[in-house]
Amino acid sequence: MIKSTIKGIGFHVPDHVVTNDDLAKLMTTNDEWITERTGIKERRHRENRNDAQETTAYLGFKASEKALQHAGLAAKDIDYIVFATLSPDYYFPGCGVLLQDMLGCDTIGALDVRNQCSGFVYAMSVANAFIKSGTYKNILVVGAEIHSFGLDFSDEGRGVSVIFGDGAGAIVLSATEDENAGDILAVNMHSEGKFADELCTQFPGSKFGWSDRMRKEPENVTNKEVYPIMNGNFVFKHAVTRFPETMQEALDKAGKTIEDLDMFIPHQANLRIAQFVQQKFGLPDEKIHNNIQKYGNTTAASIPIALSEAIELGKIKRGDLVLLSAFGSGFTWGSVLFEY
Numbered sequence: 001m002i003k004s005t006i007k008g009i010g011f012h013v014p015d016h017v018v019t020n021d022d023l024a025k026l027m028t029t030n031d032e033w034i035t036e037r038t039g040i041k042e043r044r045h046r047e048n049r050n051d052a053q054e055t056t057a058y059l060g061f062k063a064s065e066k067a068l069q070h071a072g073l074a075a076k077d078i079d080y081i082v083f084a085t086l087s088p089d090y091y092f093p094g095c096g097v098l099l100q101d102m103l104g105c106d107t108i109g110a111l112d113v114r115n116q117c118s119g120f121v122y123a124m125s126v127a128n129a130f131i132k133s134g135t136y137k138n139i140l141v142v143g144a145e146i147h148s149f150g151l152d153f154s155d156e157g158r159g160v161s162v163i164f165g166d167g168a169g170a171i172v173l174s175a176t177e178d179e180n181a182g183d184i185l186a187v188n189m190h191s192e193g194k195f196a197d198e199l200c201t202q203f204p205g206s207k208f209g210w211s212d213r214m215r216k217e218p219e220n221v222t223n224k225e226v227y228p229i230m231n232g233n234f235v236f237k238h239a240v241t242r243f244p245e246t247m248q249e250a251l252d253k254a255g256k257t258i259e260d261l262d263m264f265i266p267h268q269a270n271l272r273i274a275q276f277v278q279q280k281f282g283l284p285d286e287k288i289h290n291n292i293q294k295y296g297n298t299t300a301a302s303i304p305i306a307l308s309e310a311i312e313l314g315k316i317k318r319g320d321l322v323l324l325s326a327f328g329s330g331f332t333w334g335s336v337l338f339e340y
Contacts (some may be wrong), residue, residue, distance in 0.1 A: 010066025039271020117328020169304020
């Protein structure tokens with residue numbers, strides 16, 4: 001029987017640290033307000049918002065190099081790429097092909113996933129299906145974001161802009177028949193598109209306009225259209241409902257219980273959401289890993305960054321049962337349960 005096992009993992013974040021106090025110099029906010037509502041103390045931003053070199057694909061490349069090294073593989077060993085992001089280098093093409101070129105892979109397939117906060121869970125689910133079907137042997141799964149170039153650092157945008165950070169994480173998912181190796185035991189993916197407007201960026205697109213509108217009538221393109229908007233309370237209420245549902249679904253599908261779990265890695269959207277879910281399931285502190293305090297919400301990158309960090313810290317060992325769950329824009333949500 002073919003298993004999907006995580007053979008290597010790595011993450012990369014920009015060096016530039018942005019604290020809550022730094023943001024307070026740009027907008028009317030303060031450390032106490034941000035910490036109380038989100039749990040975030042600092043995040044990473046690329047130092048130059050207009051840097052054409054330190055792009056989303058580049059962060060994904062740096063994380064992928066570490067994942068390949070951890071796996072003991074070369075770029076030529078990878079036969080497929082799945083790249084999750086909402087902040088690509090170009091509107092099109094996607095980052096997957098840019099990463100293929102940066103790594104020097106052969107002319108392999110590269111798929112881009114646009115599922116925002118749940119992007120990495122979706123990407124892992126897709127990669128797992130390819131592995132289990134026997135189509136590919138070594139798949140590079142990447143989540144990467146650069147939010148800092150596209151946030152509104154004014155009082156109008158402060159409710160969103162204080163949350164997000166830049167970073168990337170990557171795993172090498174490999175096929176194996178080793179009975180002692182880990183495996184992906186259960187996946188699930190869900191969506192509820194009627195709430196798309198509650199968390200989105202509207203412009204550019206076929207609904208709110210394209211570049212011709214920006215050129216012809218720039219004075220009529222509003223901040224609300226260009227920058228991310230979020231109905232925070234509405235999103236929170238749905239997240240604390242959907243998180244437990246998708247977690248329980250994954251456990252039930254694999255015939256496991258919450259007591260069997262060794263580690264839970266939630267998408268790092270808001271520390272208060274993670275704490276709510278932890279309390280609901282009665283998870284002790286040693287069975288959940290949060291790092292939003294240091295990195296903010298890095299959307300598709302948040303789960304692989306947290307997973308990689310937890311492994312580096314020795315909080316996850318080979319043979320452990322690990323659950324990844326996410327909820328975000330779309331609305332989309334889902335989980336991956338695996339033995340590491």
